[in-house]
Amino acid sequence: xxxxxxxxxxxxxxAATVEGAVEACSQNSQLSVILVGNETAIASELKKHKYSxxxxxxxxxxxxxxxxxxxxxxxxRKKDSSIRIATDLLKSDDADGMVSAGNSGVVxxxxxxxxxxxxxxxxxxxATVMPSLKGHFILIDAGANVDCKPVHLFQFGLMGExxxxxxxxxxxxxxGMLSIGEEDAKGNELxxxxxxxxxxxxxxxxxxxxxRHIFEGDADVVVCxxxxxxxxxxxxxxxxxxxxxxxxxxxxxxxxxxxxxxFLKKALSNFxxxxxxxxxxxxxxxxxxxxxxxxHGRSTSKAIKNAVILAGMLHSKGILQIISKxxxxxxxxxxxxxxxx
Amino acid sequence: xxxxxxxxxxxxxxAATVEGAVEACSQNSQLSVILVGNETAIASELKKHKYSxxxxxxxxxxxxxxxxxxxxxxxxRKKDSSIRIATDLLKSDDADGMVSAGNSGVVxxxxxxxxxxxxxxxxxxxATVMPSLKGHFILIDAGANVDCKPVHLFQFGLMGExxxxxxxxxxxxxxGMLSIGEEDAKGNELxxxxxxxxxxxxxxxxxxxxxRHIFEGDADVVVCxxxxxxxxxxxxxxxxxxxxxxxxxxxxxxxxxxxxxxFLKKALSNFxxxxxxxxxxxxxxxxxxxxxxxxHGRSTSKAIKNAVILAGMLHSKGILQIISKxxxxxxxxxxxxxxxx
Numbered sequence: 252x253x254x255x256x257x258x259x260x261x262x263x264x265x266a267a268t269v270e271g272a273v274e275a276c277s278q279n280s281q282l283s284v285i286l287v288g289n290e291t292a293i294a295s296e297l298k299k300h301k302y303s304x305x306x307x308x309x310x311x312x313x314x315x316x317x318x319x320x321x322x323x324x325x326x327x328r329k330k331d332s333s334i335r336i337a338t339d340l341l342k343s344d345d346a347d348g349m350v351s352a353g354n355s356g357v358v359x360x361x362x363x364x365x366x367x368x369x370x371x372x373x374x375x376x377x378a379t380v381m382p383s384l385k386g387h388f389i390l391i392d393a394g395a396n397v398d399c400k401p402v403h404l405f406q407f408g409l410m411g412e413x414x415x416x417x418x419x420x421x422x423x424x425x426x427g428m429l430s431i432g433e434e435d436a437k438g439n440e441l442x443x444x445x446x447x448x449x450x451x452x453x454x455x456x457x458x459x460x461x462x463r464h465i466f467e468g469d470a471d472v473v474v475c476x477x478x479x480x481x482x483x484x485x486x487x488x489x490x491x492x493x494x495x496x497x498x499x500x501x502x503x504x505x506x507x508x509x510x511x512x513x514f515l516k517k518a519l520s521n522f523x524x525x526x527x528x529x530x531x532x533x534x535x536x537x538x539x540x541x542x543x544x545x546x547h548g549r550s551t552s553k554a555i556k557n558a559v560i561l562a563g564m565l566h567s568k569g570i571l572q573i574i575s576k577x578x579x580x581x582x583x584x585x586x587x588x589x590x591x592x
Numbered sequence: 593x594x595x596x597x598x599x600x601x602x603x604x605x606x607a608a609t610v611e612g613a614v615e616a617c618s619q620n621s622q623l624s625v626i627l628v629g630n631e632t633a634i635a636s637e638l639k640k641h642k643y644s645x646x647x648x649x650x651x652x653x654x655x656x657x658x659x660x661x662x663x664x665x666x667x668x669r670k671k672d673s674s675i676r677i678a679t680d681l682l683k684s685d686d687a688d689g690m691v692s693a694g695n696s697g698v699v700x701x702x703x704x705x706x707x708x709x710x711x712x713x714x715x716x717x718x719a720t721v722m723p724s725l726k727g728h729f730i731l732i733d734a735g736a737n738v739d740c741k742p743v744h745l746f747q748f749g750l751m752g753e754x755x756x757x758x759x760x761x762x763x764x765x766x767x768g769m770l771s772i773g774e775e776d777a778k779g780n781e782l783x784x785x786x787x788x789x790x791x792x793x794x795x796x797x798x799x800x801x802x803x804r805h806i807f808e809g810d811a812d813v814v815v816c817x818x819x820x821x822x823x824x825x826x827x828x829x830x831x832x833x834x835x836x837x838x839x840x841x842x843x844x845x846x847x848x849x850x851x852x853x854x855f856l857k858k859a860l861s862n863f864x865x866x867x868x869x870x871x872x873x874x875x876x877x878x879x880x881x882x883x884x885x886x887x888h889g890r891s892t893s894k895a896i897k898n899a900v901i902l903a904g905m906l907h908s909k910g911i912l913q914i915i916s917k918x919x920x921x922x923x924x925x926x927x928x929x930x931x932x933x
Contacts, residue, residue: 384837384838397772397779397781398781429823430823431819431823440739461830462829463826463833464830465827467834477772478780478783478820479820482824483823483824484803485772485803486803486824486831489802489803489806490835491835492804492807494831494832494835
């Protein structure tokens with residue numbers, strides 16, 4: 252599996268991107284990485300590591316997309332950016348997947364324009380992993396589509412289920428729709444119509460799930476439109492950060508260095524690790540012709556490593572072919588026996 | 593101020609509702625409460641307390657709305673429920689406001705049908721208080737309207753601002769719109785159109801705010817449609833509960849009763865208090881002809897007490913008259929000088 256990595260993307264690039272690529276290759280000998288970006292900067296980072304030359308090569312890109320570049324201007328004026336060159340490598344079949352921790356709006360727009368959609372898929376969607384008491388669940392769409400139709404949410408359900416089943420090895424993933432009450436009739440116009448489609452899809456559809464229950468792990472896949480999903484994701488992220496700050500304040504006020512304080516800091520840091528979704532590597536934009544992983548801007552080398560491995564898995568397991576088939580033909584042909592509701 | 597309290601509503605009714613009403617009256621001699629519900633059950637609770645008979649009276653209701661009653665069936669078949677009788681007291685001007693911790697869908701539907709909307713208001717909305725690092729902020733709409741038009745979000749901004757200004761005494765409340773990015777152009781069709789209206793309203797409008805920043809206290813009022821708002825609220829609530837559970841698990845695993853454990857439990861409980869929005873009493877359904885406070889199903893007596901006081905304040909400060917005027921005439925007539933963006 253040949254994975255193109257946007258070496259210039261993210262707050263800690265190129266140090267974290269290069270280190271992450273090196274680590275992914277050393278962990279899996281089947282992987283090779285093309286580091287795309289400023290060749291001088293990449294070479295200088297590569298010097299710090301031991302790696303197999305057969306697994307890592309560099310592809311120069313003269314431009315870098317900034318975090319405040321709009322998708323439109325990047326597409327027009329930065330045709331030699333690391334994001335664009337990486338995407339072009341997928342298009343020309345010189346790579347099997349890509350990873351970028353850069354400007355996510357630009358990555359999405361470029362991938363959609365250059366790679367195009369999978370046959371049968373109406374709208375690609377971001378599938379993000381979130382923590383729950385039982386482990387984790389997939390939230391789809393986490394921000395690619397702000398205005399959706401029922402057929403889109405229906406396909407998000409199919410795509411999220413395939414991702415959960417084949418990448419996270421969940422046997423018969425429970426699919427729920429994010430809504431404001433658990434009764435079938437609760438929701439807005441969009442979710443009520445989407446509910447009917449999902450109910451009859453042949454999925455293990457458990458109906459509506461509420462925001463307060465998703466972290467308990469009721470569903471393995473939580474479906475919503477990208478506006479709601481992005482807000483849900485950021486509320487959770489913001490709340491985790493605020494929680495940590497409030498607890499720290501509580502500790503400082505109440506202990507002033509007494510016994511227990513170090514201990515609490517340790518517990519907090521373990522907790523933050525569990526809720527830090529960048530630990531999962533990144534979120535695939537499912538529904539494109541090739542695997543494209545959008546990593547957090549704050550990605551560490553570990554996150555990049557995991558994202559490269561994820562891109563490789565999406566390719567080697569043929570998830571996109573499965574998604575395309577299911578979106579065109581439905582689930583009727585599947586061998587798996589689904590649990591009746 | 594005469595406040596009707598649905599004595600039968602909530603998980604801890606009638607004990608918590610009666611105790612809360614007694615406490616509110618003892619705290620504010622201007623308040624009087626009409627406890628609505630089963631008179632035998634209420635009388636038996638009242639025996640446990642000392643109270644001034646001039647401040648508390650009982651109004652019998654032969655029916656109780658259950659949590660699984662639909663608004664439609666409750667409206668049709670439970671015309672002698674505590675929720676309905678309490679609302680009727682407002683309609684006949686025998687009470688100035690009401691509080692219910694019962695089935696919130698039924699409370700909303702009953703209040704809307706019986707009391708009707710304030711002149712000038714298109715859609716009543718729930719204004720909920722949420723915690724932030726700077727104190728708290730108002731989220732409006734937290735669940736009354738699942739499908740909204742731009743004019744609704746615009747009015748939510750006006751109503752939330754008045755609530756923040758006159759009840760929480762924020763001098764020039766910062767109003768933000770919940771969206772998926774801070775740039776003006778970020779959002780879905782609804783928020784983009786609503787943005788234009790809010791920008792030109794004469795409010796201290798700070799533009800879009802992201803889910804991850806609202807808990808930092810960037811905005812005093814956060815505007816969104818009721819579907820998004822309810823999900824945001826429940827995600828935060830669910831995340832707070834999950835955080836507490838995960839941290840507790842972390843403590844048990846790592847300490848097994850060592851020093852620090854009691855201490856951490858204390859810090860956690862303080863934190864939970866800060867994030868428990870039921871501590872704020874309840875959320876008004878703003879835009880009705882009279883103050884109607886929807887309290888959490890798990891309301892304690894303290895929450896009911898605070899809700900009764902809040903209903904009294906909404907009445908005595910004339911917030912509804914202000915809202916009606918502003919929704920009809922805009923803010924042009926206001927004396928306050930607004931900060932230019």
